[in-house]
Amino acid sequence: MGFFDKIKKAFTGEEVPEEVTTEAVEKYEKGLEKTRKTFSERMNELFANFRSVDEDFFEELEETLIGADVGFNTALRITESLRQEVKLRNAKKSGEVRNAIIEKLVEIYEEEGIDEQNALNIQPEALTIILFVGVNGVGKTTSIGKLAYQYRQEGKKVLMAAADTFRAGAIDQLVVWGERAGVEVVRGQAGDDPASVVFDAVKQAKAEQTDILLVDTAGRLQNKINLMNELEKIKRIIQREIPEAPHEVLLVLDATTGQNAMVQAKQFKETTDVSGLVLTKLDGTAKGGIVLAIRNELHLPVKLVGLGEGLTDLQVFDPNEFVYGLFKGLLTTEEE
Ligand code: GDP
């Protein structure tokens, strides 16, 4: 399928699976509006100032990409391959250069994502355990609450474990989400051993034939060794009961923190085996380039995106749809 066909397909609604309601699609579109608009604006500005394909142009392109949170290394890499591409095609006119660039961006993005598994690893007939990790304030507890609600709506039996025992407030917050979502929370006292809370939760989940157990964890990173030990201990406790669990270890990242989120991700990858990402607050950022940076530099699939603070503001993520969305605005003015 050609590039333009893909764009068309992604936006004519043909590819929207039946179980996704129109409302969900609208929400998704709306949540990502800011990101997309600004990304296209930045790129359009670059093309509006286009004079000729020279070093200045490529430098500006690099700056534009960095400004959109694509990340330094990725921006350099992309610009380098674009230099070659533009030369190869002997592109000179603004429209030609623009198309060469956009097509190349999408191509790089697709190449990097070839073995990516974006769907959550859910056990259809058995208990699925999902561990959430990430620094404070990124949206772990909120995402767990939203996900619990979604699975409940689907008729699944859900349980949450408040293993962020670092602060009493963190436990209470999950309990509030539990009330909202109509899902029970296994909890201890502040200061308790997080692994013991998880132990209790796994026991209960097994006894009650729970479908999904969502585990909240503390996110202090000041002491990497401590955090690593704690997460390892939690995993060991889980694995003693269910050897192939946790089925997902989701690292939660706040999209509005841009490159800082990338740094956190690299640290967490060293600390524990992360199976995927939850990218929160995409509704609040104008710099969608982070999605490109994640794919190029982290090689971790984004599995869920947070698009607001409400119960229903968590969505599965379609990377291709997202990236075509970023460039959609650029293609409509293609003919000047
Ligand atoms: P935690 O420390 O990682 O557990 O983070 P919290 O779940 O407590 O979230 C921190 C703040 O981010 C809260 O005020 C949330 O309402 C907010 N938040 C979380 N996810 C999103 C999102 O997708 N969009 C927006 N706008 N806010 C979010």
Ligand code: MG
């Ligand atoms: Mg929390």
